[in-house]
Amino acid sequence: MASALDEDTQQSLAAGRESARAFLRSIQKDLQKVFVVFLLGFLATFWALRVYVWDFLRNVTQSNMSPDVAEAADVIATTPFEVILLQAKIGLIVGAIVAVPPLIYVARDELRARGMWPQSPVPRWKLAGIAILGFGLFGAGVAYGIYAFFPIMFSFLAGFGLEAGLQPTYSIVLWTEFIVFLSLSFGLAGQMPLLITGLSYAEIVPYETFRDKWRYAVVAIFVFGAVFSPPDPFTQLMWAFPLVALYGFSLYLAKLVVTAKRSSDRIDVVSAARNHWNVVGGAAVLGGGIAYAFYEYGGRTAVNDLLRAVDSDWRFLEPGAGLGVDPATAAALYAAAWALAFVVVATLWAVYTDLDTTSAGYQYGDPTAIDIGELDAAGVRAAPDDVFEQMDEPESLAHAQAALDEDNPEKAQAILDRFDAATPDEGDGDAGTDASAGAGGDTGGDGRSKGSGAAGGAGDDGLVGDVQNRTSRASSTFLSELTDGNEDEAEDDIGGYYTDLKFIFDSVRSKSFVILAVFGAVMATAFTWLYLGGLATVRNDLERRVPAEIEGGINIITLHPVEALIFMVKFSVLLGIVAVFPVVLYHAWPALRERGFVAGRIYQVYLWIGALGAGLVGGFALGYAYVAPGLIGWLVTDARLADMVITYQVSDFLWLVIYTTIGIGFLADIPIAMILLNNAGVPYRVFRERWREVTIGIMLFAAVFTPADVITMLLATVPLMAAYGVGIGVLFVVTFGGRRDLSPPAEFVSR
Structure with a gap:
């Protein structure tokens, strides 16, 4: 292996290994201390998870649930070593994070000697302030998720699952990962002011970009909340509104910092406060008055009554409680602290106002x-x-x-x-x-x-x-660069399909609003039906067909808190795609015919829609009436005869129902689609000779849309290939062995 490398590369690798050895030898005496820190972090985390954290997270999960829902909700371990391995993994991660600062500290001299220590021009106190602000924002985001968002979210999820006949029995691994990752997302979202301000200050992303694209940011926040939070409006608003407000605060802070940077030579805090003394003084009175009135004129009592009404354990204590200070003095101190905070904010506003009125290009000569x-x-x-x-x-x-x-x-x-x-x-x-x-x-x-x-x-x-x-002129160089400047030969250079595909795409793009409207309407209708009881209806109807000897029916559980919602979204998207297919086909047919991909007039689209729709509906009816009940009944009977407790995961059970109902319709549509394609200009020999490519495509489809195991993938691939074989057999009969296709071959076949 070494002989495959040139001499310079071997020397560089040898020098790197020697440098690494020297570095480790130099800090060897301190590595034991770093390892002790790592071990303490690991053991402390392992102990805290066992003694405090699991109970704390369970209390957070059930804090807003009704007694009946809280009693039904449970957290389980699905393997013998799941809990202890999870504690070990979390302990290793926390221990490694805790050990990083002391490792850097003991290695600082060696890193500085090798030129690997950062030489930052920013004073240390500023770096410390940024770090403290970052940790504070992160903690505030996590606290919002744990104490405000999660209790309401889990209450909704568990209640919705019970109404649909699904047992909220969460896997401890999936439940913990869900809480941890969502808490991290809130913590990272809390870094938004720091991130936007830093990027604007460093001019990596101009402040004007964040300001002008605020609509896209708001849409992205609501879309993210719609995907990763429960579908009830209240929870989505709880997710979106704080982030939108945080984005607005981030824009203001970034504008303040950028304006101060561009006008740094004009900053005078004392003069700004003096120029706006009335605002600064009014802010001090307002901040102190609000804090004092809150404690002295019934504000604390009113808020505590409200918290008591929503069954919250939080209460505002009397001023000075636990501090050894009498209430009157403590209230005065609280008022002074809030007055000072308001003065700081008002002073920042005054500085910004003075800069903003004097920083235009005319005043500064720029x-x-x-x-x-x-x-x-x-x-x-x-x-x-x-x-x-x-x-x-x-x-x-x-x-x-x-x-x-x-x-x-x-x-x-x-x-x-x-x-x-x-x-x-x-x-x-x-x-x-x-x-x-x-x-x-x-x-x-x-x-x-x-x-x-x-x-x-x-x-x-x-x-x-x-x-x-x-805009088109500014971007028109892409194709010419791809074809060495000769646009007349672009079609041949790219493979002959770029112009055709662009033409077809443009013909469909003009109807994008109609396509999106159909997709959105079908998806929203399907999701609403499932959400308002359709899921429970299907589950109860199938359970009713379980053989009589299976006592207690089928117990369906949700191992992940949002497992049922994710299934509903996927199923709704699938129906939306199916519904939008005929709309896309209708609007793309003229362009497809003009480019030679299909033959026949627009009325062919109605034939396609009717034939494929009939096959899908007929296959679905056959599957729902006979295949799905028969297969599920056989599975539960076999499990019951083996004296097993029948408990299915909701996603596995419902996808089994879909594969044995709608899947039968898709299987029926494969031979129908092959006949329609032959009628549109795809000859029989193409289907017969391209079976290898079709097999690879079906396997890729099965790998993406089935659970991640080989057996399930084969169970999906074999029926699809069988349906394709049936389609070839039907075409063989219809086309007399390929001697007379239903339509002459389309132009694209001969390319």
Whole structure:
């Protein structure tokens, strides 16, 4: 093996090994201390989990449940060594984390000698402050999850499971991982102010990007909450609203820091506080007054009554309780502390206000410091040329698109006009003039529109078209670069399908709203039906068909807290995909026919939809009436005769039901689809000769959509291949052995 490496590589590896040995020898005497720290962390974690943590997490899980639901909910171990191995894994992780700081500390001299110690220009007290702030935000996020979010969430999950006939019996591993990972997500979400402020301050991501894309951030927060939290609106709002508020606070903090950085030479805290003495003084009075009134005028009693009404164990104690201070003095101290906190916030506001009113480009002599996003159309026209000379075309397009998103086409047109005038080599003056003309008027020398169409009406189409044309021009180099600049040979270079696929995709994209609406409506309907009792209906109906000798029926449990919800989402998405297929086929058929992929007129789509729908419904009816009850009855009978307790995991049981109902419909659709494809121009010989590729595709499909074991994958693959074989046999008969296909071969077959 060593001979396969050149001499320089071998010397580098030898030098690295020698350096590592020297490094370990130098800290060898201290490694025992590091190991002791690791061992203490491991043992302490192992002991704490056994004595305190499990009970604490169980109390958090059941704290908001009704007595009946709490009695039914349970946490179990599914293997003999599951609990002790879980404690050992968590202890190893915590021990390793605890041992890292002392390891770095004892190795600091060696790291510094080898030039591996960071030489940060930031003072240590600032680094310590950032670290303390980060830990504080992380702790606040975790505390919110444990004391506010989890109790309500678990109460909903357990109650919903019982109503659907599912026993909330959680695996200790899955239950712990769920709590830990979701707590970490809240803790990391708490770092949002620090992250956004740091990226903005370092100019890695400009503050303006976070500000302009706030809509996408809000949508992402709600989507994440919809996927990873229960579907009831209250819990989703509990997830989303704090994060949205945190994002808004992060934007304000980032703006404060960025403004202070850009105007650092003008910061004067004392002068700012003096200029806004009334606000600072009012904040002190307000903060102290709120704290004092809370304790002295019934605020504490009212809040405690509210906590008692929601069965919470938290209470606000009397001021000074446990501190050895009389209540009056303690209330005064609390008021002073809150007054000081309000003064700090008000002073920061005063500093920012002074900087913000004096930091525009005109005052500092730096025109490029002007933020185009904060200007209106008149401000864009009045801004100096230097602002636009520093722009490139994608940046100007981004500003114009942002203005269009804010329903301000006049500002978007002004940005394009100023960019074209300031950068004639990069901009497209004709496009800007055309856009202005399309907007309903021409432009004068000062860039102002002489017509009124630029502000709305039909002019929006010309402006939107201008932005789209410029964007298309900016991105049109991709294909030419891929084909060495010869776009006429692009189709051959890429394999002959790029243009066809792009054409088909564009034909469908124009109907994307209809497609998404159908998908969303079907998915929402299916999920709502399952959520409002459909899951329990199916479960009870199938259990009713269990043979009479099986006493007690089937016990179905949820090992993961959100297992039933995840199944409902997956099933709803599956139905949405099935429902949207005919819509996509209908809108794509003309483009498919024009490019030679299929043959036949649009009425063929109705034939496809009717045939595939009939096969799916017929197979589903056969599976639900006979296959699923027969198979489940045989399984439970066999288990009962072996004197076993019949307890199924909800996901395994329900996917078994789907495979034996809807799966039968898919199997029936395979021969039908093959006949339809032959009628659309795919010859019999293609199906017969391409069976190997089909087999690989089916195995990949089974590997993705079945549980992760070989037996289950084969159980899904074999029926699909059998259905494909049946389809080939049917085609052999229909096409007379391939001598007469139902339709002449489509053009793409001969490529």
